[in-house]
Amino acid sequence: MSTKAALNKRWQSGDNGLAIERLPAKESFKSRAYAALKEAITNMNIYGSDEPLLLDERDISERLGASRTPIREAVAMLEQEGLLKAVPRRGILVVRRTKAEMIEMIEAWAALESMAARLATSRASDEAIAELRAFFKEFDFNRIERERCDEYSTANIAFHQALIRLSGSSLLAAMTDNLFFHVRAIRHRTIFEMDRAQRSASDHLEIIQAIEARDADRAERLVRDHTLRLARHVESHVNLD
Amino acid sequence: MSTKAALNKRWQSGDNGLAIERLPAKESFKSRAYAALKEAITNMNIYGSDEPLLLDERDISERLGASRTPIREAVAMLEQEGLLKAVPRRGILVVRRTKAEMIEMIEAWAALESMAARLATSRASDEAIAELRAFFKEFDFNRIERERCDEYSTANIAFHQALIRLSGSSLLAAMTDNLFFHVRAIRHRTIFEMDRAQRSASDHLEIIQAIEARDADRAERLVRDHTLRLARHVESHVNLD
DNA sequence: TGCTGGTATTTGGTATGCCAAATTTCGAAG
DNA sequence: CTTCGAAATTTGGCATACCAAATACCAGCA
Known part of the structure; x- marks a missing residue:
């Protein structure tokens, strides 16, 4: 390869194993x-x-x-x-989402998180799953009582995000993060209602146990039903539009 | 309401039953x-x-x-x-997607479409499902032989899109459309490989039958496994990066 | 007082121009 | 012929100006 040709493709594939990235370059x-x-x-x-x-x-x-x-x-x-x-x-x-849109988002969330649970059963390490259980301990009913529901809702979503990360799929994480953003937006109006449907610690515990047992079908089903239950709850108890 | 106040909220909810929309306004x-x-x-x-x-x-x-x-x-x-x-x-x-990213996209697709299948079993009308079956007829092996694989791949995806629309969720449709966009992009390189995994007409037939039978669990599972099979196929037979 | 029509103002859409960073060019040195 | 580096060029980021559409305001009329 001539020098000229080399110059012309200077950054096309300069992959020679050197693991450095372009420096941060102050964001625009x-x-x-x-x-x-x-x-x-x-x-x-x-x-x-x-x-x-x-x-x-x-x-x-x-x-x-x-x-x-x-x-x-x-x-x-x-x-x-x-x-x-x-x-x-x-x-x-x-943009304000309609109730119908909100329900669609929760259903999509159920789809993605249940798949994440399935993948987690075959990919996550015992250690990673254990961390999930440790994380879960924070969802103590005592905390629920003494902290603001708003914060609890945030923590609740954090649990689900942690579960999703166990799948190892950054795409599932990204897609659900976007959904969570919208769902969280209505927390001010529906925090009490939603938490009632979501804070079933027993559900969370069962999910963790299923993943620990590497039971893909059960883990997937539990997560799906858990979240779809929220969708149905929103459908019948939340008032938007 | 005073005249002034009325002016100030002129377009907040001018719904007086007049069924006219803002005119198209040539797109920007x-x-x-x-x-x-x-x-x-x-x-x-x-x-x-x-x-x-x-x-x-x-x-x-x-x-x-x-x-x-x-x-x-x-x-x-x-x-x-x-x-x-x-x-x-x-x-x-x-942007070129890596093989790992492509697999994540197919897995997310599996998650969303299987949920769509589940929802379709309880929401889609018999007529709508029938249309799906009619649509399916186009996936005749004879056609596969005589038409360009490229076009077949497009039609194949169209079948999946039709199935997803049965769920009635425009969000699931939108999210999968975006995924399909990326997956289709590698068709030029992997069309033959991917079709082998996707063109199982029998799979499609079973899926339709499950939906017709309103068997949510079975429909969901069939769709999920069908698409995850493609993910595994891509994982072992497609070469990207 | 209340409505109407016209005018001033507001606001997003678009075009342009400049700038700094990064690249390419190209000629001089070795 | 290769190497090196400074100048010229390219290219995206950003600021600014102008425009047309739509709104807000207000005077004037009924």
Whole structure:
């Protein structure tokens, strides 16, 4: 290979075993705006009122100290993610999910997490599963009593996330994280209802036992039914729209 | 309500029974660029070579007859979707999935479609299921022989999409569509291998029968195993990376 | 007082231009 | 002929300006 040719493909596959990555390169305004907006939306009580929640590009760009361009790119990403919706000449509004959509999300969650449980039974190490059990101990009813339900809900989801990570599939983790984001958004309105359906510590214990026993079918079924039960609960007890 | 107050909430809920929608409002360059780029990427033989596939903002904006701004927003969306990756001072490259990622996608697909099958058994009408069977007839082995495998693969995926739509969940449909996009991308390289694992018409027939019999557990299991079989096949017979 | 029409303002969409980082070019040195 | 490095070029990130559509405001009329 001539020198010239070598130069021309300088970074096409420079894989010579050297395990170094491109250095962090301070993240762009676009990325920072994306993170800031997502964070802001997360901490927003989306379902607290019925008024349309709308943002203003110029206001955001001012507050973040950047021009509108990177903000608009961040908004485009969040729009793709389904969190925002830019309406021409109106504003950028935070999307509210309907009850039907929320139920679909919980069903998708049930699908993904039950698959994760199945995969975990054949892939997770005993040690990793043990960590799950240790994690589970934190879901002590005593804690539930004395801590804010809001925090408990967060911890509850963390348990499910830990379970999903046992599958070793980063895709299942990513997909459910996105679903959890939306489901968590209605916690302000439905925290009490949802927790009642979700905090069945016995369910969690059974799930862990099934995974420990490497019983794929049982683990999958328990997780699926556990989450589908939440879906049915939301269907009959939660009021959105 | 005063006139002023009425004006202030003019479009919050102007629902007075008049069944007219906001007129189409010609889609923005951003949307068109997004569609055009996605279309282009779809028709691209992503795994046909090992060279990095990179795009150029200025070139694209020229060819689409728009400025770089809307193109950049479209790219940001496709980046969020995982199809592109903009690398500063390098270019916008089309993301290639590793074999491990591809397997994770097929597993997620198995999770979502098996849930769809379960839901379909309790929600789909007999008529809708019948349509599925009619659709299935197109998957005649004779056709397989005489048509291009490429087209067959597309039709095969269409069958799975039809099944998923039976669930009535547009979310499951959307999530799997996205997965199918990626899985289809490697068809050029692995079409023969993948079809061998997927074209088991008998599997499809059994699935339909299970749904017709409203046997949720069986339908779910058949769909799951059918797709997980593809995952294992890809794992052992497909060469990526 | 209440409604109407016109005007000023707001707001997202798009085009342009500049900048810094990274690459490529290319000529001089060895 | 290879190597080296500085200049020229390329390329994405960002800021700014302008536009058209839609809204908000307000004067004027009934």
